Amino acid sequence: MASTIAEMLVSKTRSIIDLYKSVRARTMQIVAPLEIEDYVIQTAEFMSPPRWHIGHTSWFFETLLQAHQPAYKVYSEDYLFYFNSYYEGFGERIARPKRGTRSRPTVKDTVAYRQHVDEQMLRFLASIENKPEASTILTLVRLGLEHEMQHQELLVYDIKHLLCDQYDAPLNPAPASSVEVEGMAEIEGGLFWLGYGVASWGSSLTVREGADLSGARPPHSKNDFAFDNEKPAHQVFLQDYALDRALVSNGDYLEFIRVGGYQNFRWWFSEGWEVVNREQWRAPLYWELHDDKWMIRDFSGQHPAEEKANEPVSHVSFYEASAFAKWSGKRLPTEAEWEKAAAFDPKTRQQTTFPWGNHPVDETKANLFENGLWAPATIGAFPNGQNSYGCQQMIGDVWEWTTSDYVPYPGFKSEFDEYNDKWFVNQKVLRGGSYATPQAHLRATYRNFFHAHERWMVSGFRCAKDM
Numbered sequence: 001m002a003s004t005i006a007e008m009l010v011s012k013t014r015s016i017i018d019l020y021k022s023v024r025a026r027t028m029q030i031v032a033p034l035e036i037e038d039y040v041i042q043t044a045e046f047m048s049p050p051r052w053h054i055g056h057t058s059w060f061f062e063t064l065l066q067a068h069q070p071a072y073k074v075y076s077e078d079y080l081f082y083f084n085s086y087y088e089g090f091g092e093r094i095a096r097p098k099r100g101t102r103s104r105p106t107v108k109d110t111v112a113y114r115q116h117v118d119e120q121m122l123r124f125l126a127s128i129e130n131k132p133e134a135s136t137i138l139t140l141v142r143l144g145l146e147h148e149m150q151h152q153e154l155l156v157y158d159i160k161h162l163l164c165d166q167y168d169a170p171l172n173p174a175p176a177s178s179v180e181v182e183g184m185a186e187i188e189g190g191l192f193w194l195g196y197g198v199a200s201w202g203s204s205l206t207v208r209e210g211a212d213l214s215g216a217r218p219p220h221s222k223n224d225f226a227f228d229n230e231k232p233a234h235q236v237f238l239q240d241y242a243l244d245r246a247l248v249s250n251g252d253y254l255e256f257i258r259v260g261g262y263q264n265f266r267w268w269f270s271e272g273w274e275v276v277n278r279e280q281w282r283a284p285l286y287w288e289l290h291d292d293k294w295m296i297r298d299f300s301g302q303h304p305a306e307e308k309a310n311e312p313v314s315h316v317s318f319y320e321a322s323a324f325a326k327w328s329g330k331r332l333p334t335e336a337e338w339e340k341a342a343a344f345d346p347k348t349r350q351q352t353t354f355p356w357g358n359h360p361v362d363e364t365k366a367n368l369f370e371n372g373l374w375a376p377a378t379i380g381a382f383p384n385g386q387n388s389y390g391c392q393q394m395i396g397d398v399w400e401w402t403t404s405d406y407v408p409y410p411g412f413k414s415e416f417d418e419y420n421d422k423w424f425v426n427q428k429v430l431r432g433g434s435y436a437t438p439q440a441h442l443r444a445t446y447r448n449f450f451h452a453h454e455r456w457m458v459s460g461f462r463c464a465k466d467m
């Protein structure tokens with residue numbers, strides 16, 4: 001038995017080392033087309049310079065070395081200050097809006113810092129098998145890699161805000177739509193296991209007579225990582241509901257704009273209406289009006305919105321998504337409604353890791369970072385990724401707004417201070433990933449979160465309806 005545990009540790013360490021090398025390399029691939037001047041610019045208070053991301057993701061691993069590598073010597077106290085993001089527990093840090101006000105550390109120095117951390121980390125990982133806390137360290141390294149994958153997506157957002165079509169993105173040809181995606185799926189309510197992993201207390205629940213228990217929840221065997229905010233799995237009760245099979249498209253949204261959706265208070269939450277008027281919003285971010293024609297700018301250039309009518313709308317805030325939903329006589333789904341559609345098979349009554357089952361994601365099932373489209377794909381381009389109800393593109397393309405507040409699930413236990421737990425207030429949950437999310441980073445239980453007014457990320461939506 002002892003040798004089996006040791007062997008498992010060796011194989012887990014090897015796979016973490018492989019993941020470490022590939023994730024760290026990809027960050028540098030994303031920034032490779034940038035010119036030196038591009039690395040230090042911060043285009044808005046809520047954005048970050050690319051140089052900051054490549055240093056900050058290394059800083060994260062340096063904090064691990066400080067805690068677990070005996071006699072590790074800090075590379076630079078100045079770097080600890082500049083590259084800390086928001087962690088109070090790791091000392092003083094530069095204010096977020098000021099990340100772009102410094103030219104030092106230089107890009108060259110930041111890359112050298114990154115290489116130093118990589119050398120130290122790989123040496124450290126090669127030696128951890130004999131350490132009693134090896135398992136804890138591997139969990140932290142995995143967290144660091146998931147963190148870096150989150151920053152890869154943020155880098156894509158920052159580079160889009162900074163350069164958009166001036167960035168030389170390695171674009172792959174976009175797949176064509178092969179099917180019509182129409183109507184709403186009707187999904188039965190009842191009790192549903194929300195969240196990642198095996199339920200910890202389902203048996204002690206008092207269940208309403210006649211409720212659908214949907215069997216025991218299987219472990220997510222194909223997916224060996226989830227954030228603490230996805231746990232524990234717990235039962236929630238859903239009413240019957242209907243969910244759009246397709247994401248709301250640019251064409252749908254253009255109609256809302258044309259009928260004066262941004263000029264009519266009746267579709268908007270009071271807070272949303274204030275933002276519309278204050279910021280003079282007339283369309284999603286990256287839409288520009290030229291000679292009375294709406295154009296959409298993305299990594300491949302500027303396009304008439306009509307040409308992109310059959311692509312999912314993106315860069316809309318929660319306020320805009322909610323206003324559209326109200327105007328169309330629908331509403332946004334809750335995160336439990338979204339997750340049931342994305343992870344429950346009514347035929348087998350089993351829950352799965354993805355809408356198509358437990359097979360890992362690949363480029364034929366969803367539009368994620370590896371597809372190299374750098375934009376949402378046409379609606380109907382990924383029929384292989386549909387769920388049992390015929391809903392398509394739930395994974396990839398655009399993060400989908402839900403009405404759910406980002407709060408801890410009942411029974412939540414923080415696994416890492418200040419990572420997810422301190423953000424459980426005043427934000428909304430988004431689900432499903434985007435074209436900028438790495439494949440290895442995502443599953444149906446993943447909870448992303450942003451403030452209701454934010455739209456610099458790749459955010460879109462589909463609507464729901466009561467039945």
Ligand SMILES: [Fe+2]
Binds near residue numbers: 147151
């Ligand atoms: Fe971070």
